[in-house]
Amino acid sequence: MTATAPTVPGGWSRYLRLWLELLGLCRRAYPGRTAGLLAIKLVSSVNVAATALALQATVDAIVHGDVTAAAAAGVAAAVTYALSAYLLTLDFTLMILMVDSVGALDMTRRINDEIVGLDALDHLERTEVLDRITVVQAGGWSLVYGTWTVVDVVAGAIRLGLTLLLLGTVSPWLLLLLVFAALPLWLDRRGQHAVAKAETDTAEAFRLQRHLFNLATEAAGGKEIRVSAAGDAVTELQTGAWDEAVRGRTRARLRAAGYKVVGWVLFTAGFAGGLVMLLDRAARGQGSVGDVVLAITVAVTLRDSIQMTVARVSRTASSAGVVDAYLWLRAYAARARDADADGLPTPAVLREGITLEGVRFTYPGTDRATLDGLNCHLPAGSVVAVVGEYGSGKTSLVKLLCKFYQPDAGTIRVDGVDLARLVTADWHARTSAAFQDFGRFQIRFGQTVGLGDVQRLDDREAVREAIRAADADALVQRLPEGLDTQLGRRFDGVDLSEGQWQKTALARASMRRTPLLLVLDEPTASLDAPSEHAIFERYMARARELSARTGTVTVVVSHRFSTVTDADLILVLHAGRIVESGTHDELLAIGGRYAQLYGIQAEAYAAG
Known part of the structure; x- marks a missing residue:
């Protein structure tokens, strides 16, 4: 069922929930490392104030001639300063290890799960979805x-609070530096939001240039590009x-840089004013020398703290585009799942079959209907052939039967129940298919076949049985390592021919034992005549076996009419409509479109 664009809850609460969720993910994956990192960041925040107080005590002790106290305070200052340097290095190392581990493994898998969890294909043809996926x-x-x-920003806020507290003990006027410190943060955040919006707005153009780059650099399109x-x-x-x-993106980044410059100019002006006030106070003999050193040290530390906090806020804001896109995509996927959650279970056995009533369908982003007013019944246990010229709607019909798309009008019923009401994942689990644009999974050969039924992915006997069903035994025997042969030259493996890839796809479609729908969309388009004949004999036999077991409806899409003569029902499509239907003999007797096209092909093959 198609999900509409989600309304993502506004405000900071959604960011807070995601932040707590991701922090919890880190804790579950690496509890000790997470606790250590939090402790390091907390100690580092407090340690800045400890260093300033130690310096103040050192100077005051020197002024009062207390050598012992001065030495002790000096050692404390040196220790706290060294501790800061050590914690900074340790913090950076542990955090990068954490981010690399959890980000590259756990989060990447979560993102992939959200995308793969979109059962239908129409989602992946919507610009708004593709833009977020790109991000x-x-x-x-x-x-x-x-x-x-x-977490660093929170630690920086603690450090900033302690710093301002120390400044307040010297002079309440110095607390005005907080206002000047907030300006760079606010302006930088505003600029980064503009950058995040620009990244989403330009995602389509970015995706297009990447597609064109891949088109020019990969072997698949390289042949035609070079020939032409x-x-x-x-x-x-x-x-x-x-x-x-x-x-x-450049315009947005220039705007963000301008905001940042203005913010830092304002902070520098406030910082310079504070230093002038401190010098005037010292000249008039107010406060101890230690207070002056404390104020200067803390003021300098404040500058560093603000600079570090702004940098961290900038990094946080720079990931806001990813966060917003992820939250949107997750809400969209959740809406799609919720729409499907109340669905009905798929029947264990087909007893009546599949019925199409007034089905009309138009691809997203187009105006012309690909299928227009389809009415037909595919009896349980039957082999149904769908024939017609290119562009007549054959593959579109298959996509609707597989529930990759929903009809714009009309209904597809499975044993009397609207297909839209069945749980999509359940229906897919009872569907086997070899598509015209079959996948070329460049993994081990046994795995690329086993993907047809992931529950039996490692069942080598089931894989061999599927290979036999696809007449691919000879192919496996020629592979250097049999089922364990790595496929794809880019992975230092074996490259298969188009026909061999198609046989692999047919084997994958043979993995499931009890499908209710078996789809063979141009299953032999890349095969030679002998292989084509052998494949169809095998699959007709398998279709009859499945029919007796679960009432499976087998749908064969083919432009070669000679391969579908044994089908129980032949649907002839033209311009998105069923113009004729019946058995091979019935359609020949009618002398209509099927008979004409069949005769043209028969003459062409005879002449060849």
Whole structure:
């Protein structure tokens, strides 16, 4: 079921909840390291004030001639200063280890789960969804890093509070530095929000340039680009998309830099005024020399603390785009799951079959209906062939049956129940399919077949049985390491031909034992005639076996009419409509579109 754009709860509460969630994730993954990091950050915050107080005591003891007290305070100052340097290094090392581990592993998997959890395909064709996916695709590291940067900001606030408290003991007027310190933070945050918005707004252009870059640099598109001498044209298009993306992001970054400069100018003016006041106070003999040293030390520390806090807030804000995109995507996925949660279970066995009533469908972003007013019944246990010219709507029909999309109008019923009401994941679990645009999973051969039924991914006998069903035994025998052969040259493996990849996809589609829907979308388009004949014989036999077991409906999409003559029902599609239906003999007897197209193909094969 299609999810509408989510309304993500506003305010800071959503950020706080995510922050606590990610911090809890770190604690569960590395409890000792998390506790150690929090302790280090707390001690570091307090240690700044301890260093300033130790310096104050050292100077006052020297002025009063108390050598012992001066030495003790000096040692304390040296120890606290050294401790600060040590904790800073330890903090950085542990935090990077934490972010690398949790961000690269746990969060990346969570992000992938949200994306893969979108059962239908229409989600992945919506610009608003793709824009967020573009932002969060490699954002696991940024999310966890941002979490610990928030901890740093909290630690910086503690440090800042202690610093201002010490300044207040010297002169209440120095507390005005807090106002000047807040200005860089506020202005920088405003600039970073502009940067985050620009990244989302330009995500589509950024995604387009990446696609064009991959098109020009990967082998799949490289052949046509070189033959057509289109390299320069593709490069120009990629450069144009890149310029568009960079232009928007550069403007936002320049604006953010301007805000930052203004903020620091204002803080510098306030800091200079505070120093002038301190010097005037010292010249008039007010307070001890230690107080003056304390104030100067703390003021300098305040500058460093503000600079560090601003940098950390900037890093936090810079990840705000990833955070917002992740929260939006998660809310969107949750809405999709909620819409499907109250669905009905998929039946164990088909008894009536699948019925289409007035089905109309238009792809997102287009105006012309791909399917328009389909009415037909696919009986339980039947083999149904869908034929027609290219663009007639054959594959679109298959996508609706697989529940990748919802019809714009009309209903698809499974044993009388609206397919839209069935839990999508359950229906997918009872569907097996070999698609025209089959996947080329460049992992071990046994694994790429086993993915057809992940519950039996490591069941080598089940994998071998599926390979036999796809007539792919000879292919496995030629592989250097059999089922354990790595596929794909980019991984130093074996590269398969188009026909071999298609046989692999057919084997994958044979993994499930009790599908209710078996889809073969142009299953032999890349195979030679002998292989095609062998495949169809095997799959017709399997379809009859599944029919007797679970009432499986087998849908075969093919542009080669000679391969579907044994089907129980043939649907002839033209311009998104079913113009004829019946058995092979019935359609030939009618002498309509099917008979005409069948005759043309028969003559073409005979002449060949």
